Amino acid sequence: MEAPKTCSSKQFVCKDGVTCISKGWRCDREKDCPDGSDEEPDVCPHSTVSRCPTNTNVEEQSSVST
């Protein structure tokens, strides 16, 4: 029997129990676990990754040339 890999507390253990990924990789919409369990809905309750609101509120600034 394989001993379960010890992941650091900062890591997320994939459902296969052997793969450790950085917690920051969880729910980033890229499957980092071989089984993709880091992107599963029960891992990511809100499957939609909250995107940072992009500050694209750039109003057209009429460049006033003097």
Ligand SMILES: [Ca+2]
């Ligand atoms: Ca991921």
